[in-house]
Amino acid sequence: MSVVAKGLQHETDRQKESEQVLNLNPIQQMLIGPGIDLEFETDVSCTAPEPSLYETVYVTSHKGACRAGAFSPDGQLIATGSSDASIKILDVERMLAKAHDISSNDNQEGQGHPVIRTLYDHLEEVTCLEFHPNKPILASGSRDCHVKLFDYSKTSVKKAFKTINDVEPITCISFHPLGDFLVMGTNSPVIRLYDINTVQCYVCSLPTHQHTGPVTSINYEPSARYFVSSSRDGSIKLWDAVSNKCINTFEKAHDGSQVCSVTFSRNGKYILSSGKDSLVKLWELSTSRCLIAYTGAGTTGKQEHRTQALFNHTEEYVMFPDEATTSLCAWNARNASRQQLLSLGHNGPIRSIVHSPNSAAFLTCSDDFRARFWYRKHLIGA
Numbered sequence: 001m002s003v004v005a006k007g008l009q010h011e012t013d014r015q016k017e018s019e020q021v022l023n024l025n026p027i028q029q030m031l032i033g034p035g036i037d038l039e040f041e042t043d044v045s046c047t048a049p050e051p052s053l054y055e056t057v058y059v060t061s062h063k064g065a066c067r068a069g070a071f072s073p074d075g076q077l078i079a080t081g082s083s084d085a086s087i088k089i090l091d092v093e094r095m096l097a098k099a100h101d102i103s104s105n106d107n108q109e110g111q112g113h114p115v116i117r118t119l120y121d122h123l124e125e126v127t128c129l130e131f132h133p134n135k136p137i138l139a140s141g142s143r144d145c146h147v148k149l150f151d152y153s154k155t156s157v158k159k160a161f162k163t164i165n166d167v168e169p170i171t172c173i174s175f176h177p178l179g180d181f182l183v184m185g186t187n188s189p190v191i192r193l194y195d196i197n198t199v200q201c202y203v204c205s206l207p208t209h210q211h212t213g214p215v216t217s218i219n220y221e222p223s224a225r226y227f228v229s230s231s232r233d234g235s236i237k238l239w240d241a242v243s244n245k246c247i248n249t250f251e252k253a254h255d256g257s258q259v260c261s262v263t264f265s266r267n268g269k270y271i272l273s274s275g276k277d278s279l280v281k282l283w284e285l286s287t288s289r290c291l292i293a294y295t296g297a298g299t300t301g302k303q304e305h306r307t308q309a310l311f312n313h314t315e316e317y318v319m320f321p322d323e324a325t326t327s328l329c330a331w332n333a334r335n336a337s338r339q340q341l342l343s344l345g346h347n348g349p350i351r352s353i354v355h356s357p358n359s360a361a362f363l364t365c366s367d368d369f370r371a372r373f374w375y376r377k378h379l380i381g382a
Contacts, residue, residue, distance in 0.1 A: 086122075
């Protein structure tokens with residue numbers, strides 16, 4: 001069955017089911033708010049804590065550089081991946097319980113310990129991680145050209161229950177919001193779409209639709225109408241998630257610099273991008289225009305490593321790690337006003353940063369072998 005037909009099967013229930021992707025109850029939905037929408041009043045006071053008020057409450061270490069991180073859709077778990085080829089899954093509540101003992105040894109799993117799973121099934125660096133939207137499955141991509149699917153509901157799990165084999169090192173992955181498909185970027189310019197049940201691979205039949213350089217980031221729009229990709233070729237591409245065809249290209253999105261990350265706003269109206277020019281941009285899909293440029297993150301204007309720009313859980317703030325100072329830059333998402341810097345405490349570049357989908361928490365992963373879990377200060381022990 002073609003990917004188009006499979007996509008159309010989902011269309012009737014897509015809206016209802018996609019609204020449940022974040023797994024939020026009505027109180028949580030009220031707390032995180034409607035998200036960014038610049039068609040309405042832009043002078044809105046922020047209700048979420050400013051990112052500079054977060055603090056490290058737990059540190060986990062790998063035996064190599066920490067290169068990938070992810071939050072589960074309910075915000076209760078995080079995962080970290082390393083160049084040592086290992087993956088850890090940690091429990092957020094347990095990390096908060098250990099908040100006053102940051103120096104505790106996290107190398108052993110056990111009752112009450114934050115590290116609940118340690119997974120070993122890759123041969124090379126883990127480059128990307130993503131939790132399944134509605135099942136206890138963690139997907140990991142690696143330089144070994146494999147994507148592994150782990151069932152972490154089993155306490156003894158160490159190995160994947162399914163492997164997707166590719167011919168290029170994996171750079172980024174994103175689950176379809178209903179969980180049946182996985183879209184993937186690699187060191188090749190060609191986007192792959194996999195049916196995770198059959199491991200069937202789909203590729204757009206029009207070569208001119210593809211990037212001309214390695215893919216750096218890929219993400220589904222929350223209602224599953226589109227997905228977006230970025231590349232070392234400097235472009236951002238918008239794809240129809242049903243036909244698997246490119247429907248818009250933002251050429252030289254960062255003035256010719258590599259585009260490092262792309263992500264959608266929750267309402268699907270905007271794309272947030274970052275580039276190796278150290279700029280963060282907010283794009284409006286309906287007009288294909290850059291509405292806001294968030295500036296001042298890079299003192300040199302050029303960065304050596306790729307990292308991500310992201311929204312906080314309410315989409316009131318945009319966050320981006322500054323490579324030169326190893327600190328977190330933040331802006332008001334609506335008016336781009338700079339917020340106070342937060343020193344991230346790492347001894348190496350930040351290679352991955354992800355925010356909780358529903359609470360004031362984020363994760364930083366660094367070349368210093370460590371991942372730091374950050375939480376809003378006054379909530380600790382509350």
